[in-house]
Amino acid sequence: MSMSAPAVQSQPEIESLPVSSIRKHMKKLHTTAEYNQRYKRAWYYKPHPETQLPFHNSLATERSIVLGTQQGKTTAAGFEMAFAAMDWWPEWHTGLHPVPPNLERAAKFIGWYCGVTSQTVRDGAQEKLVGPIAQKDGLGTGALSLDMIESVTKSRGIDSFIDTIIVNRVSGGVALLQARTFEQSVLSYQGVPVDLGWVDEDLGYDDKIYNELLGRTIATNGRIICSLTPMLGLTPLRKRYNDSRDPSKIFQVRGGIEQALHIIE
């Protein structure tokens, strides 16, 4: 009888980027205007009045922005997540500005950004939040200002995929933004009270993950935002928003290319 050695599962290698060093050098290299325009993208965000603005300013705890490809849905959701994480709200933002409850947990605010696969999260939600980190000087060129990013932790399993972003909050304390994928089991969505869950793209015909996300927000009086292109038909997620009878609780904004002002005619 042969004895096989027990399988050793190695932990994924984690590496951190020296954010403070990057910030120091970038401040030296750029003039104030250049620095602001590159590393404080939140200052320059102007929401489309018919689609993005109502999405931001809705007081509903579940919000969805349903637009076509490249029409600004991930951008809007990314900025909403960034504003909530930094606790920095532009003057025009009259939506919910919730104060996180005092719970025993790792950070003052916990946000999850969820996408289909690690690659789509990296190329979509992650890029909107922190910028294209694979590019030189790309970190901090997303919705989260470079000044506010405390650290990012990369998971080396997939190139340039960030596992956790730690953000300094204007009101004090830190926010923890973590990536999740629909590929992961619903079990990986358990355990932590979440203030804001962001579902980027449709979850498909299994609503377990969405229900679990709803569960995560109970203790925090949290919210869920969805940004999706309706490509999979009438899924449970779309049905939930389409059939909503109370837009003050479940709100959906839909639009077409006419409302996407950044697309040139």
Place this chain on the structure above:
Amino acid sequence: MTINRLDPEVQQINAHVTHEVVDHRKDSLEQLRTLKALNVPREKLEALFGYSGLPMLEKQLAEEDKTKPIDAEFTEIERDVDFELLGDV
């Protein structure tokens, strides 16, 4: 070796280090103050400081100006003090 011990070489390095603290928020406020004094149109300010950033900076500028001491000329007024009324002060 022996010469080195008798007459050791001395290396001297002159290093000039300049520390510069860059505060882009403060710089932005100063720039905005100057541009407002020059009556630069709002569209230009918005392009420079952003649609979301400009109102925030304007608010900060207003708050900063509120707490700033106002420069003013003053003259001292001589008062006739009746020392008898004050008693043994």
